[in-house]
Amino acid sequence: MDDTVIKAQGVGLTFQTADGPIHALKDVDLDIDRGEFVSFIGPSGCGKTTFLRSIAALETVTAGQISVNGMTPDQARKARAYGYVFQAPGLYPWRTIRGNISLPLEIMGFSREERAKRIAHVLELVELENFGGKYPWQLSGGMQQRASIARALAFDADILLMDEPFGALDEIVRDRLNEALLTLWAKTQKTIGFVTHSIPEAVYLSTKIVVMSPRPGRITRVIQSTLPRERPLEIRDTPEFIALAHEVREGLREGHSYD
Amino acid sequence: MTRVWRNAAPVLTVLMVIIAIWYLGAVRMNATWERDQAARASEELTTSQMITRTLTQDRPILPAPHQVAVGLYDGIAGQAITSRRSLVWHAWVTLSATLAGFAIGAGAGILLAVGIVHSRSMDQSVMPWAVASQTVPILAIAPMVIVVFASAGITGLLPKAIIAAWLSFFPVLVGMVKGLRTPDAMQLDQMKSWSASDNQQFWRLRLPSSLPYLFTSLKVAIAAALVGTIVGELPAGATAGLGARLLSGSYYGQTVQIWSALFAAALLAAGLVAIVGIIEKATLRRMGLAR
Known part of the structure; x- marks a missing residue:
């Protein structure tokens, strides 16, 4: 089997609006291999979220094609190929944390025992073992987002797509969650697509950083990380990390010179 | 203290x-x-x-307040509750039609709202008629409903309940449509990312999200149902119910009786709204939606 799980070829997405067409994405080519951690970074309007949504079949591309595990995004979604984590936790206030994680499992028709088993497993992965019976409002913002990650992991998709999942959290919480996310990634071996607008976050987390720029939304640079997979928080003070961050910043500036 | x-x-x-x-x-x-x-x-x-x-x-x-108070006390506690002079008996007649009408109205309102949210053509076709139905004065509709039903041999509770339902379905419809549409784009995308069916989306997301709106509109609806029932008791010389009590009071110049019936109706309405309020509070607290 091919090791490329997500393949985008000449992808374009044009929204027709009253003010004329908006090119959200244009000529996007990208391969994501199994087990990679790919970050999408760029200013707002660069199409990073749109691209992630296109992979998830939440948007339909108007040119080119995307394949996920060799299927169209739509088929891949139905085959439960990915879990999607949104900007906000989006937990249901009337369900406990356990109930919230159970929700996609109920929808997908897992049996009661199977649900209980999986919920216990993912709660452990995000270190919320003792909070299953709590309601969302009883948890901090960071814990809520961890619960929402657990929910996305519950049906054991190979791919995890995350759209600025920590964007609304303060930096201290963010650091801890980034660290926890790397641990989780190492444990589960998933392929992760991660949208962010933070350079340190992108460099710290990724094996591959995709720099994008707006009008039309496109990829300006793909940076392969030279950092080891094992990454303590202190790695952010190494010259290697700073050099990568510099490269990303350059890539972002390059995109803007078109304006 | x-x-x-x-x-x-x-x-x-x-x-x-x-x-x-x-x-x-x-x-x-x-x-x-x-x-x-x-x-x-x-x-x-x-x-x-x-x-x-x-x-x-x-x-x-x-009548002076103490006269109304005496009339009210006499009507509630001074008579056997099976007596035709008992306000409790009349209130029960009105209450039963109110509850029946409220049930029909709330049920119709909820069903129409579900239809409207799920079907664009229903949204465009039903809503204008629902609005129009409320612009027709209920005093004009009530006698016609009573007469039409009577000619079909149906009298008593049902025609009054229909008039009550006429008034009470509308707030439920409007509140429920608003409530069912509260889930935001992200929550709907989330459901989509799990390939949830429309049914699953409705029962697990839209319906629970709509409950705070439903309860608010139910409080309006149950009071409206009571008004509808009383209006329905006015025409065609009804002999039972608070509306009939109001009417016969005005025939015979029994103003104390009119005012007693009015206050009985007000107490009944307050009680009904309070009961819905208690259920609302208990439900929303349990669901973590209490405001």
């Missing part, structure tokens, strides 16, 4: 003012008749005589 008093003081003050104005109004409005009587008997009335007499008339234009 002081805290209870601090909370109750404004309410009690307003109540005292209202009662004072009511007494003044009663003396003033009933004075004309007393003055005529006195002139006929060629006597001079002192102020104190005037006040005593205006507040103790049998058929005053405006």
Whole structure:
């Protein structure tokens, strides 16, 4: 089997609006291999979220094609190929944390025992073992987002797509969650697509950083990380990390010179 | 104790003012008749005589608060509750039709709202008619409904319940449509990312999200159902129910009876709204949606 799980070829997405067409994405080519951690970074309007949504079949591309595990995004979604984590936790206030994680499992028709088993497993992965019976409002913002990650992991998709999942959290919480996310990634071996607008976050987390720029939304640079997979928080003070961050910043500036 | 008093003081003050104005109004409005009587008997009335007499008339234009209180007490506690003179009996007749109408109206409102949210053509076709239905004066509709049903041999509870439902479905419809549409784009995308069916989306997301709106509109609807029932009891010489009590009171100039029935209706409405409120609070607290 091919090791490329997500393949985008000449992808374009044009929204027709009253003010004329908006090119959200244009000529996007990208391969994501199994087990990679790919970050999408760029200013707002660069199409990073749109691209992630296109992979998830939440948007339909108007040119080119995307394949996920060799299927169209739509088929891949139905085959439960990915879990999607949104900007906000989006937990249901009337369900406990356990109930919230159970929700996609109920929808997908897992049996009661199977649900209980999986919920216990993912709660452990995000270190919320003792909070299953709590309601969302009883948890901090960071814990809520961890619960929402657990929910996305519950049906054991190979791919995890995350759209600025920590964007609304303060930096201290963010650091801890980034660290926890790397641990989780190492444990589960998933392929992760991660949208962010933070350079340190992108460099710290990724094996591959995709720099994008707006009008039309496109990829300006793909940076392969030279950092080891094992990454303590202190790695952010190494010259290697700073050099990568510099490269990303350059890539972002390059995109803007078109304006 | 002081805290209870601090909370109750404004309410009690307003109540005292209202009662004072009511007494003044009663003396003033009933004075004309007393003055005529006195002139006929060629006597001079002192102020104190005037006040005593205006507040103790049998058929005053405006009965005094204590007369209404006595009438209300007598109607509720002074009669066997199976008696035709018992306000409890009349209130029960009205209540049963109100509850039936409320159930029909709320059910119709919810079903229509579900249809409207799921079907664009229903959204465009049903809503204008629902709005139009509420612009027709209920006083004009009520007698027709009663007459049409009576000609089909149906009298009693059902026609009144239909009129109650007519008034109560609308707030439920509007509230429920709003409620079912509260889930935001992200929550709907989330459902989509799990490939949830419309059914699953409805039962697991839209319906629970709509409950706060549903309860708010149910409170309006149950009060509206009571108004509808009473209006439905006015025409065609109904003999039972608070509406009939109002009507017969006005036929025979029994103003104390009218006011007693009015207050009984107000108490009933307050009680019904309070019950819905309690259920609302309990449900929303349990669901973590309490505001």
